[in-house]
Amino acid sequence: QKEVEQDPGPLSVPEGAIVSLNCTYSNSAFQYFMWYRQYSRKGPELLMYTYSSGNKEDGRFTAQVDKSSKYISLFIRDSQPSDSATYLCATYLSGGYQKVTFGTGTKLQVIP
């Protein structure tokens, strides 16, 4: 079993839709939970992160972590064609360096 599981999609939605991306993880020791966005032929870029459980909002993006169920979510409101990319959830243990464990990524296409 992988440490981080993510539905690979692909996911295709019309412009303006609400998008829900989800991951589960197995190691209860993970403390930081991140979402990266990766455009085609580019490296991943950090979109947002949360520490431990809770919600975090940044513009049209909301990240949620439920440590009791080991569930990570990213919601995108009013999705735009420019949001079309692969979204990777990721986690790491607190302390020390960041050995980041990534999910497989979900490819999102927002259709104008």
Next chain:
Amino acid sequence: DTGVSQDPRHKITKRGQNVTFRCDPISEHNRLYWYRQTLGQGPEFLTYFQNEAQLEKSRLLSDRFSAERPKGSFSTLEIQRTEQGDSAMYLCASSSGTSGSIDEQYFGPGTRLTVT
């Protein structure tokens, strides 16, 4: 700040050949990471440097792989006797080593290796 750069962007090689990739991190970032990403998968950790010291290597990094960061600045990743299974995107990332909060890793564009 020009970001993390990697060279070459794409490498095609024949099975059995050696290849070397270079990564130039963001200046003054003391941490450098290598990841491998295959099609349809997320990046997988390969190795990590703190300045010039290689502090951890993944079990994915077989003895055909070697990474160096000789002066704590740029890094090289060499693959000897390449195999078709080595075909992947090799990503480099760097971070400043900030403590107390997330130490954001900034990724380069990657080197895509194709072994024929």
